Amino acid sequence: MPPSGDESEDDAPKLVRRSTLAPSIKLCPRCLAPLSASSKLGGWLIPQDYYCTKCGYAGMVYVESADGSPPEGKK
Numbered sequence: 001m002p003p004s005g006d007e008s009e010d011d012a013p014k015l016v017r018r019s020t021l022a023p024s025i026k027l028c029p030r031c032l033a034p035l036s037a038s039s040k041l042g043g044w045l046i047p048q049d050y051y052c053t054k055c056g057y058a059g060m061v062y063v064e065s066a067d068g069s070p071p072e073g074k075k
């Protein structure tokens with residue numbers, strides 16, 4: 001039997017599929033404000049570290065949130 005419905009899926013660019021994953025947001029472990037990456041090379045040549053513009057925290061430890069809301073009451 002001839003395949004039907006599967007061929008049209010090959011027309012879509014494969015790179016678009018990656019955007020379906022929810023982007024993880026890195027939050028400050030002290031005040032849960034969004035962290036900024038201190039270096040664009042971080043995570044590639046050197047370990048990525050982050051800094052918080054709100055409380056001045058700097059380091060590689062962060063709280064990760066998948067949906068942008070603070071992970072309160074997650075236990």
Ligand SMILES: [Zn+2]
Nearest residue numbers: 028031052055
């Ligand atoms: Zn902070």
